[in-house]
Amino acid sequence: MNETSDNNPLRELRKLQPRFSGMESGHRACLGCGEALAARLVTEAAGPDVIYANATGCLEVFTTAWPESAWRVAWMHSLFENAAAIAAGMEAALKRQGKATRVIAMGGDGGTFDIGFQALSGMLERGHNVLYVCFDNEAYMNTGIQRSGSTPHAAATTTSPAGKLRMGKRHLKKDIVTIVAAHHIPYAATASVAYPSDIRKKVRRALAIDGPTFLHIHSPCPLGWGHDGSLSIEVARLAVQTGLFPVIELERGGLAGVMPIRELRPVTDYLAIQQRFRHLFADNARAREELEHLQALADHNIEFYQLRGTHPDTRDTEGADTVTRGGMRWA
Amino acid sequence: MGMRLTPGAFAHPGSSLRYHTGSWRMQRPVHRHRAAPCHTACPSGEDAQAWLALVEQERFREAWECIVRANPLPAITGRVCHHPCEHACNRGRFDQPVAIHHVERWLGDRAIQEGWDYPAAAAAPAGTPVAVVGSGPSGCSAAWHLAQQGYPVHLYEALPVAGGLLRSALPPYRLPRTLLESELERLLSTPIDFRPAQRLGRDYSLAELQADYAAVYLAPGTQRSRAWDIDGATPHDLHIGLDLLKRWVDVGSIPEWSSVAIVGGGNTAIDLARVIRHAGVKEVHVITHQSLPHAGIRQEDAMPAIVREIEQALEEGVIIHEHRGVQRLVLRGERVVGLELVHRKKMREQQATRRLVSFEGTESLLYADQVIPAIGQTVDPKGLEALLDHASHLAADAVGRVTGHPGIYTGGDARGDRGSVTEAIGDGRVAALAIARDLQRLKDSDTTEPVPVAYDELNLNYFERQARPATPRLPVDQRTAEAEVTGSLQRAEVVGEGQRCLSCGNCMTCDNCWTLCPDVAVLKTRDPEDENSGYVFDYDYCKGCGLCAHECPTAYIVMEDET
Numbered sequence: 001m002n003e004t005s006d007n008n009p010l011r012e013l014r015k016l017q018p019r020f021s022g023m024e025s026g027h028r029a030c031l032g033c034g035e036a037l038a039a040r041l042v043t044e045a046a047g048p049d050v051i052y053a054n055a056t057g058c059l060e061v062f063t064t065a066w067p068e069s070a071w072r073v074a075w076m077h078s079l080f081e082n083a084a085a086i087a088a089g090m091e092a093a094l095k096r097q098g099k100a101t102r103v104i105a106m107g108g109d110g111g112t113f114d115i116g117f118q119a120l121s122g123m124l125e126r127g128h129n130v131l132y133v134c135f136d137n138e139a140y141m142n143t144g145i146q147r148s149g150s151t152p153h154a155a156a157t158t159t160s161p162a163g164k165l166r167m168g169k170r171h172l173k174k175d176i177v178t179i180v181a182a183h184h185i186p187y188a189a190t191a192s193v194a195y196p197s198d199i200r201k202k203v204r205r206a207l208a209i210d211g212p213t214f215l216h217i218h219s220p221c222p223l224g225w226g227h228d229g230s231l232s233i234e235v236a237r238l239a240v241q242t243g244l245f246p247v248i249e250l251e252r253g254g255l256a257g258v259m260p261i262r263e264l265r266p267v268t269d270y271l272a273i274q275q276r277f278r279h280l281f282a283d284n285a286r287a288r289e290e291l292e293h294l295q296a297l298a299d300h301n302i303e304f305y306q307l308r309g310t311h312p313d314t315r316d317t318e319g320a321d322t323v324t325r326g327g328m329r330w331a
Numbered sequence: 332m333g334m335r336l337t338p339g340a341f342a343h344p345g346s347s348l349r350y351h352t353g354s355w356r357m358q359r360p361v362h363r364h365r366a367a368p369c370h371t372a373c374p375s376g377e378d379a380q381a382w383l384a385l386v387e388q389e390r391f392r393e394a395w396e397c398i399v400r401a402n403p404l405p406a407i408t409g410r411v412c413h414h415p416c417e418h419a420c421n422r423g424r425f426d427q428p429v430a431i432h433h434v435e436r437w438l439g440d441r442a443i444q445e446g447w448d449y450p451a452a453a454a455a456p457a458g459t460p461v462a463v464v465g466s467g468p469s470g471c472s473a474a475w476h477l478a479q480q481g482y483p484v485h486l487y488e489a490l491p492v493a494g495g496l497l498r499s500a501l502p503p504y505r506l507p508r509t510l511l512e513s514e515l516e517r518l519l520s521t522p523i524d525f526r527p528a529q530r531l532g533r534d535y536s537l538a539e540l541q542a543d544y545a546a547v548y549l550a551p552g553t554q555r556s557r558a559w560d561i562d563g564a565t566p567h568d569l570h571i572g573l574d575l576l577k578r579w580v581d582v583g584s585i586p587e588w589s590s591v592a593i594v595g596g597g598n599t600a601i602d603l604a605r606v607i608r609h610a611g612v613k614e615v616h617v618i619t620h621q622s623l624p625h626a627g628i629r630q631e632d633a634m635p636a637i638v639r640e641i642e643q644a645l646e647e648g649v650i651i652h653e654h655r656g657v658q659r660l661v662l663r664g665e666r667v668v669g670l671e672l673v674h675r676k677k678m679r680e681q682q683a684t685r686r687l688v689s690f691e692g693t694e695s696l697l698y699a700d701q702v703i704p705a706i707g708q709t710v711d712p713k714g715l716e717a718l719l720d721h722a723s724h725l726a727a728d729a730v731g732r733v734t735g736h737p738g739i740y741t742g743g744d745a746r747g748d749r750g751s752v753t754e755a756i757g758d759g760r761v762a763a764l765a766i767a768r769d770l771q772r773l774k775d776s777d778t779t780e781p782v783p784v785a786y787d788e789l790n791l792n793y794f795e796r797q798a799r800p801a802t803p804r805l806p807v808d809q810r811t812a813e814a815e816v817t818g819s820l821q822r823a824e825v826v827g828e829g830q831r832c833l834s835c836g837n838c839m840t841c842d843n844c845w846t847l848c849p850d851v852a853v854l855k856t857r858d859p860e861d862e863n864s865g866y867v868f869d870y871d872y873c874k875g876c877g878l879c880a881h882e883c884p885t886a887y888i889v890m891e892d893e894t
Contacts, residue, residue: 010867232876
């Protein structure tokens with residue numbers, strides 16, 4: 001631990017940043033962590049008057065190396081399975097006290113898709129005024145890259161290894177956002193860490209709604225997915241541009257909006273830069289079939305959600321991240 | 332802050348800011364300003380990226396001042412340049428290159444309309460004066476750059492007026508005379524001592540210049556036409572391309588011919604062909620062994636004339652015979668009635684040598700009652716005999732020091748390895764800087780060419796495709812000798828081109844690094860001098876993941892190994 005005295009002149013500059021940041025430097029996330037970025041973007045959009053309930057997982061572990069905390073907001077760690085229940089309780093208490101403070105529950109894909117699913121379902125069903133944010137890095141990364149209900153088909157993890165018998169995970173990725181939306185909640189959406197403006201817009205939208213809302217953010221894990229930390233945004237962007245991760249909004253269970261794909265990319269562009277899909281590029285029939293399978297899954301998403309853009313749009317995959325001199329973006 | 336355990340294993344939480352994750356770092360991101368391809372490609376040394384950024388912010392005067400620090404004549408080059416900047420522009424591989432040439436022209440015109448003055452010189456004139464011979468683009472540029480650095484300059488011109496080839500060889504439909512006068516007048520109203528009607532070898536000698544001045548810059552251009560004949564046959568009324576062009580520009584009358592053949596593929600040949608065509612000659616042929624420029628043609632195989640001018644000549648009905656040579660003049664007495672053409676091409680031989688090959692059996696007859704060679708010029712040796720030693724051009728090093736003659740410098744067409752106004756202006760600037768260094772006995776700075784930012788280094792996900800505005804062109808039936816053919820862009824289009832610029836190798840303060848750093852290790856700063864960007868890296872926390880460098884749209888952030 002590097003405990004030099006703080007005489008760095010940037011300390012003052014850090015306090016003057018023109019944004020609210022609920023998460024500070026010094027957290028122990030890996031290099032290029034997509035989840036660390038996604039969580040900071042959520043806190044930025046949500047503002048200071050929020051209490052967070054955080055399920056066990058990477059996010060909880062790397063932000064709170066005892067006795068330090070990277071959080072600059074009211075934050076509470078729950079167990080793996082009950083972030084939604086804790087958030088529901090906090091929301092009920094705040095309501096009783098007549099306070100307007102908002103509650104956000106946060107969990108990884110393991111804590112959301114699998115372990116915490118029944119608490120989440122209960123929270124949604126009881127109609128608590130909570131935004132639940134799922135940071136999806138598609139496996140139990142914190143404990144050593146074990147497969148989860150969110151791990152995509154054919155991805156290799158330590159518990160779904162690629163080898164003679166299997167080409168990575170046999171099963172499909174659970175369609176959590178549709179399951180959540182089936183609770184007839186007012187707003188459920190997906191987003192990608194590659195599109196920060198879209199995340200901000202969706203967090204604000206969800207917090208403006210009275211009732212349970214859900215945001216599912218695709219957040220690459222360099223260690224678990226096997227790509228360089230510098231490529232986290234690139235990988236996340238390709239997941240959207242290939243159609244493998246559809247960016248959609250559902251209101252009361254009905255499709256209310258998608259991020260259209262302007263320039264469609266083949267799934268191999270996304271898969272080839274990740275070690276977890278390396279076995280799909282072997283020169284054999286099984287690998288070729290699985291590649292085709294993943295392309296078919298992407299094609300299905302594109303068809304099912306009508307992801308192909310018909311005309312250039314500022315909110316499609318090319319327009320949503322356009323930058324201009326001076327940093328003005330559309331959200 | 333002290334850490335204290337209490338019975339419930341409760342601890343007052345400290346901030347993670349105490350933990351410096353910067354110690355994990357193997358590589359560090361740094362801001363590095365790198366040259367944009369337009370900058371390294373510009374023969375005049377203009378940094379188009381820098382002034383396009385100012386144009387985008389509608390800081391037009393600052394943009395213009397940025398140009399004139401390298402090139403004092405932007406309204407002229409914005410018209411006559413062959414714009415290698417646009418060929419190099421990275422945006423050309425994304426959709427279409429930024430219309431740099433037309434933005435330069437617009438800024439140059441605006442400066443004339445608004446009467447903008449040059450930025451003040453670095454110092455008032457003092458010390459020994461420097462002589463500049465010839466007031467064409469190269470001489471004007473050298474004189475201006477020397478004056479900017481505080482040297483008294485005496486600018487000699489053989490003719491009564493300044494401008495050199497700009498005045499004598501560029502037809503008004505390419506360069507309107509009012510603009511030429513405005514730019515030259517502004518340049519000569521600086522402390523440059525202009526001495527017109529002083530001809531080298533008649534009114535003064537090189538030896539006198541060497542005695543009177545600390546340094547001499549020779550920009551005489553090429554005033555003598557190459558000798559031309561076909562197997563000893565020369566038509567009795569031979570006209571030489573550049574001479575004819577000069578005469579036409581001065582007097583404005585072309586003999587009444589019914590068909591003319593011009594030999595050569597350079598700018599003189601094309602300009603002359605168009606001038607003659609504008610004058611009403613029905614058939615104007617251009618004969619060149621080179622190729623018409625189009626995709627897939629190597630630059631050294633294409634006609635050296637500016638592509639835009641070739642296109643306009645073809646629009647106007649000039650007939651260009653590519654890959655042809657003149658094998659024989661068909662004479663009746665000493666009068667030309669036609670030419671025997673043959674398919675002729677430069678063929679690559681071993682290594683770099685190339686040879687002109689005529690293909691037997693491809694001969695054909697072209698009727699023409701006038702043939703005009705436009706095959707290049709050489710330096711008029713009068714007054715320069717000691718330097719030339721029977722060579723056609725002056726030999727000099729990269730910055731213009733004439734070989735074997737300390738204190739004498741040259742640039743522009745007189746060098747023989749140049750062919751454009753822009754290169755001549757660049758020579759003037761580079762030589763002026765070399766003169767200043769030599770007079771102050773300083774060493775040459777590192778002259779290795781900077782490697783420009785390559786297309787693949789940019790992150791183009793952050794840009795959207797957008798078409799370049801079309802440049803207005805005068806309809807063919809309205810073209811005359813005087814009316815300018817190429818029109819100007821509108822103000823909104825000019826600003827739009829600033830926005831289309833990809834800002835290669837320079838920060839455009841887009842906030843990407845600040846937004847995307849997972850470790851909050853990029854901080855925004857209000858001090859614009861900080862790293863020439865709006866951001867600083869906090870190396871106490873930067874883990875060196877490289878995400879900011881990868882997502883920097885303009886390749887301004889690069890990763891360096893930690894030592």
